[in-house]
Structures are given as structure tokens and as C-alpha cells.
Amino acid sequence: xxxxxxxxxxxxxxxxxxxxxxxxxxxxxxxxxxxxYQFYLYxxxxxDDPNIELVETIVTTVTALVAAVAGFFIAKRYWKSSVFxxxxxxLASGMLCNAAAERIYYFLEQQGQTPSPSIADWVWLAFYPxxxxxxxxxxxxxxxxxxxxxxxxxxxxxxxxxxxYAFLDxxxxxxxxxxxxxxxxxxxxxxxxxxxxxxxxxxxxQGTLGxxxxxxxxxxxxxxxxxxxxxxxxxxxxxxxxxxxxxLWYGGYLVIAYALYKHKKVL
Amino acid sequence: xxxxxxxxxxxxxxxVKDNLGEVTFEKIETRLFEKYGIGxxxxxxxxxxLDFVLREFFGGGAEGIEKKILDKIVVMEESKDAEKQWITLxxxxxxxxxxxxxxxxxxxxxxxxxxxxxKIISDILETSNIPQTSGYRKINSLIDDGMLLPxxxxxxxxxxxxxxxxxxxxxxxISIEKNKIVVKILPTKESVDESRIMQIVCS
Numbered sequence: 001x002x003x004x005x006x007x008x009x010x011x012x013x014x015x016x017x018x019x020x021x022x023x024x025x026x027x028x029x030x031x032x033x034x035x036x037y038q039f040y041l042y043x044x045x046x047x048d049d050p051n052i053e054l055v056e057t058i059v060t061t062v063t064a065l066v067a068a069v070a071g072f073f074i075a076k077r078y079w080k081s082s083v084f085x086x087x088x089x090x091l092a093s094g095m096l097c098n099a100a101a102e103r104i105y106y107f108l109e110q111q112g113q114t115p116s117p118s119i120a121d122w123v124w125l126a127f128y129p130x131x132x133x134x135x136x137x138x139x140x141x142x143x144x145x146x147x148x149x150x151x152x153x154x155x156x157x158x159x160x161x162x163x164x165y166a167f168l169d170x171x172x173x174x175x176x177x178x179x180x181x182x183x184x185x186x187x188x189x190x191x192x193x194x195x196x197x198x199x200x201x202x203x204x205x206q207g208t209l210g211x212x213x214x215x216x217x218x219x220x221x222x223x224x225x226x227x228x229x230x231x232x233x234x235x236x237x238x239x240x241x242x243x244x245x246x247x248l249w250y251g252g253y254l255v256i257a258y259a260l261y262k263h264k265k266v267l
Numbered sequence: 268x269x270x271x272x273x274x275x276x277x278x279x280x281x282x283v284k285d286n287l288g289e290v291t292f293e294k295i296e297t298r299l300f301e302k303y304g305i306g307x308x309x310x311x312x313x314x315x316x317l318d319f320v321l322r323e324f325f326g327g328g329a330e331g332i333e334k335k336i337l338d339k340i341v342v343m344e345e346s347k348d349a350e351k352q353w354i355t356l357x358x359x360x361x362x363x364x365x366x367x368x369x370x371x372x373x374x375x376x377x378x379x380x381x382x383x384x385x386k387i388i389s390d391i392l393e394t395s396n397i398p399q400t401s402g403y404r405k406i407n408s409l410i411d412d413g414m415l416l417p418x419x420x421x422x423x424x425x426x427x428x429x430x431x432x433x434x435x436x437x438x439x440x441i442s443i444e445k446n447k448i449v450v451k452i453l454p455t456k457e458s459v460d461e462s463r464i465m466q467i468v469c470s
């Protein structure tokens with residue numbers, strides 16, 4: 001029996017306007033994976049089990065490395081270009097710093113040394129200027145006329161976040177200690193990059209590049225929420241390795257990796 | 268294509284490649300071709316189309332990229348007289364193009380001949396006293412580089428229309444400031460009016 005199939009390909013139709021959509025299934029897969037991981041952590045009967053620390057370190061390192069590898073791949077794609085090449089290299093290096101800091105922290109802890117404040121914090125903090133460079137380099141190059149309310153929002157957002165934290169933490173810490181300034185540095189860094197990422201997403205929002213930038217902004221907002229939540233928990237000594245806030249960091253890194261994949265698809 | 272646009276198109280292409288990479292340039296060019304059936308250089312002439320495609324990719328970022336790219340090529344000098352605005356060339360390749368043309372004795376004579384007053388090619392060659400063969404080659408090279416702009420026609424006795432050409436600038440200033448060569452041109456009003464790119468630079 002014969003079957004008739006279309007042997008020819010349908011001709012490609014040139015779209016009137018090109019667009020790129022977010023695949024929400026990716027977000028769902030990330031969310032389901034993270035929730036499953038959290039339940040796995042809860043399956044440990046002893047919350048002080050050293051394996052939990054190891055698993056947590058591995059997951060943080062791997063998720064940050066996934067984003068770093070995606071970043072280096074994009075940087076290599078635009079290797080000789082002065083805006084995309086250098087900015088994506090900076091972002092990838094920032095993600096690599098996150099992975100390296102996690103390993104250093106774990107190593108110091110295993111050696112019985114104080115993991116924080118330590119060199120690990122400096123490596124973690126390096127993520128912010130590197131990511132800020134990525135965002136600022138792109139925004140500066142593509143910068144359209146930015147309205148005054150948007151400018152005010154971009155400046156006020158980190159000022160308010162930092163101000164609230166500085167005020168609350170100052171009441172808890174015994175004066176202007178190293179821990180106080182360290183906590184403040186994380187808050188300043190994360191709120192500044194979040195503000196810049198939102199501005200970037202607003203600039204590109206009507207173009208196809210707007211999709212990867214929106215996803216990047218979501219990823220950075222997640223890591224910022226994680227940083228802020230951690231800082232408040234740390235102030236009140238309520239943080240534990242199994243705390244669900246860790247999911248914000250893992251999710252943030254994976255979403256950033258997805259944003260980088262989308263960038264490659266768009267340009 | 269306007270003389271200034273042809274001159275600037277060469278640099279614009281290289282600047283997009285330098286800043287955003289070869290891959291990005293190819294994406295933009297592919298989209299221009301599938302949407303309008305034109306290449307990047309032609310899109311510079313029809314700047315609205317280039318702007319549309321840039322906006323498709325970069326959204327509001329297109330405004331910044333257009334201004335930024337053009338600022339790297341030319342900078343308008345502040346002037347009270349809107350019709351006499353000097354332009355400083357920022358792009359070294361563009362500067363080199365002008366300096367090379369002015370460094371060539373024949374090309375310099377051709378430019379001098381049509382500075383201010385448009386002429387047909389045979390008149391240019393006669394006035395500047397250049398042999399026909401090399402003269403035609405050099406005039407074509409100046410047209411390709413955008414230094415000469417078609418400006419009106421002359422009808423010959425057998426009814427044919429012959430194009431007249433004019434230099435795109437009225438004056439050129441070359442100086443050395445702090446060990447840096449500074450090239451400024453005073454474009455003709457027509458060349459500015461006909462250039463879509465210059466409208467963006469001036470905006």
C-alpha cells in the first residue's frame with residue numbers, strides 16, 4: 001500500500017518582524033529540579049551531616065560553572081568584538097568567581113579555618129564588579145535617551161535596599177565591624193547589579209535581544225534576593241545549609257545560563 | 268547614494284563588526300536581505316530600513332548604537348551658522364581616505380576643480396589638465412569613495428544627459444594637535460541635506 005507524504009519542504013516564510021519567546025518549560029524544569037533537590041536535602045535525618053555540606057558545595061559549584069561555561073562560549077563567539085567579547089568574558093569570569101569562592105569556602109571550613117571573613121569573600125565579591133562591567137558596557141554602548149523617572153528608579157533602588165539593610169544590621173552588629181561592612185558590600189553589589197540588569201532589560205525590551213536580557217535580569221534578581229535574604233538571616237544567625245534560600249542562587253545561576261543560551265540563539 | 272553616506276557606510280560596517288562581532292554583523296545583514304533584499308551598504312543609504320532591523324534586534328538600544336557608531340566616525344562642531352558646520356573626522360580609516368585623496372596630486376586637482384561648482388567629467392579633466400585614461404579612473408575612484416556627489420545634468424547637443432559632479436565639501440582643514448592629526452571638513456549644504464546619516468548625527 002502506498003502512502004502519500006509531502007516530500008518537499010514547505011517554503012520558509014520571511015517573518016514580518018522577528019521575535020524570540022521565552023520557553024517557560026525551562027523555568028518549570030529548573031523549578032521542579034530545585035524543589036526535588038530541596039526534598040532530597042530534607043531526607044537527611046541529621047541536619048549536621050557533613051555530606052549535606054559537600055552536596056551543597058557541589059551543587060553551587062556546578063550551577064555556577066554551567067553559567068560560566070555558557071558565558072565563555074558566548075565570549076568566544078564574539079571574541080574580537082570590543083563590546084560583546086569583553087562584556088561576556090567579564091560575566092563568565094564573574095560566574096567562575098562564584099564557583100571558585102564556593103570551593104575555597106568549603107576548603108577553609110574543612111581545614112578548620114574561619115571561612116568568613118576570608119579570601120572566599122573577596123572572590124565572591126569579585127562577581128559584582130565583573131557582572132556590573134558586563135551590564136554597564138552593554139548599556140553604555142546601546143544607551144538610548146533614558147527618561148528621568150527611569151534614571152531615578154535605577155539610582156533609588158540600590159540606595160533604598162542598601163539603606164534599609166545598613167539601618168537594620170547596624171542595630172544588630174556591635175558597631176562598625178568587619179562583618180557589618182562585608183554584609184553591606186554584598187548588599188551594595190547585588191542591588192547595584194540588579195538595578196543595572198533591570199535597566200538593560202528595559203532598554204532592549206522591544207527587540208529580540210530583550211528576551212535574553214529579561215531572562216538575565218530574572219536570574220540576577222534571583223541571586224540578589226538570595227544575597228539579601230542570606231544577609232538578613234546571617235544578621236539574626238538563622239542561616240543553615242539546608243535553608244531553601246540556596247535555591248535562589250542555584251536557580252539564578254541556571255537562569256543566567258539560559259539567558260546566555262538565548263543570546264546565542266538571537267544573535 | 269549620497270556622497271557622505273557612501274563615505275560613512277564603509278566605516279559603519281567596520282565599526283559594527285569591531286564592537287558587536289562578525290556574527291552580529293552577519294545576522295543584521297542576513298535580516299536586511301531577507302526583509303528588504305538589500306545589503307548593509309545599501310541599507311545605510313535607506314537608513315530607515317537599517318534602523319528598523321537594528322530595532323528588531325536591539326529594541327531601544329538601536330538609538331544608542333546609531334548615535335554611538337556615528338559619533339565614532341564624525342563629530343559636528345558647535346556653530347552659530349547652521350549652514351556652515353565643520354565636521355571633525357574621528358575615524359582613522361575615513362581620515363586616511365581623505366588624506367590619501369588629497370595626497371594624490373591628480374585627485375587633489377579634481378577635487379579643487381569641483382569644489383563649489385558642479386562640472387561634467389570632461390570639463391573636470393580639461394580644467395584640471397589630467398590625461399583622460401587615468402583621469403576617468405581617478406574620478407571614478409573619488410565617486411566610489413563618496414568624495415564626489417552627482418549634482419544635476421547637462422544636456423548635450425544630441426539630447427543625452429551627462430551628470431555633473433561636485434565635491435562633498437567646501438573646505439578641508441588638516442592640523443596636528445598634541446601629536447594627533449585632526450582632519451575637519453566643511454560639507455556642502457546639499458551633501459548634508461541629502462545624507463540620512465548626517466540627519467542622525469545632527470539630531
